[in-house]
Amino acid sequence: MRGGGAGRAGGDFVTSVEVGTLFGALVARALDRWWDTLDRPDPFVVVDAGAGRGRLAADVLRAAPTGAPALRYVMVERSPVLRAAQRELLPVEPVEVALGPGVRTDRDEPAVAVTGVGPIVTSLPDLPAPPVRGVVIANELLDNLPFRVVERSASGWIEVRVGAGDDGLVEMLVPASDELAAAADRVTAGTAVPAGARLPVPSGTTAWLQRAGDVLR
Numbered sequence: 001m002r003g004g005g006a007g008r009a010g011g012d013f014v015t016s017v018e019v020g021t022l023f024g025a026l027v028a029r030a031l032d033r034w035w036d037t038l039d040r041p042d043p044f045v046v047v048d049a050g051a052g053r054g055r056l057a058a059d060v061l062r063a064a065p066t067g068a069p070a071l072r073y074v075m076v077e078r079s080p081v082l083r084a085a086q087r088e089l090l091p092v093e094p095v096e097v098a099l100g101p102g103v104r105t106d107r108d109e110p111a112v113a114v115t116g117v118g119p120i121v122t123s124l125p126d127l128p129a130p131p132v133r134g135v136v137i138a139n140e141l142l143d144n145l146p147f148r149v150v151e152r153s154a155s156g157w158i159e160v161r162v163g164a165g166d167d168g169l170v171e172m173l174v175p176a177s178d179e180l181a182a183a184a185d186r187v188t189a190g191t192a193v194p195a196g197a198r199l200p201v202p203s204g205t206t207a208w209l210q211r212a213g214d215v216l217r
Contacts, residue, residue: 027063027137028061035067044133045099046134047128050140054085054123061119073119074124075092077123098121127215136212136216142202142205151198153195156181183206
């Protein structure tokens with residue numbers, strides 16, 4: 001690492017967000033289309049997974065999306081350092097404010113969200129627990145999630161692992177579990193794979209997408 005941080009100018013690589021504001025403006029237009037597709041809900045919750053220091057969120061809001069009055073923007077970032085940096089770019093509100101507030105017109109009925117008060121921005125270390133009406137976006141996240149590696153053998157799939165040898169780390173080949181072999185078959189989608197060929201199985205991505213889907217209702 002060279003001081004700037006991964007994904008930022010001066011770091012190991014630069015993402016679209018750090019090049020300029022155009023990417024954020026395009027995302028803002030996409031959010032407006034998705035808001036229309038969902039019949040313009042209010043609140044409209046946007047979960048930005050892997051939000052980093054909040055540059056994408058800032059650019060989206062700067063582009064003034066049409067749905068801004070309904071917008072509740074939830075930045076999800078595990079790093080406490082980056083979550084602290086978000087406050088340098090954005091007014092970050094408590095999560096109960098962003099995913100609320102609610103008013104109760106009848107004590108026997110659930111509270112109803114106040115409308116037209118967006119955009120409200122908040123930050124969390126993980127995906128929000130309650131299902132929300134909106135979308136989940138993730139820029140440069142899925143390709144950073146863990147994966148497993150398999151190799152095709154004459155008898156099926158074997159898993160490539162790393163173990164400790166006498167002289168350091170070594171490759172270890174073990175039979176793939178039924179679950180992993182089935183996942184590898186889905187990746188190849190019926191394509192003939194020659195013996196000795198290797199491929200990654202995106203196990204982390206599959207699990208994360210399931211969790212992300214559970215966020216939405």
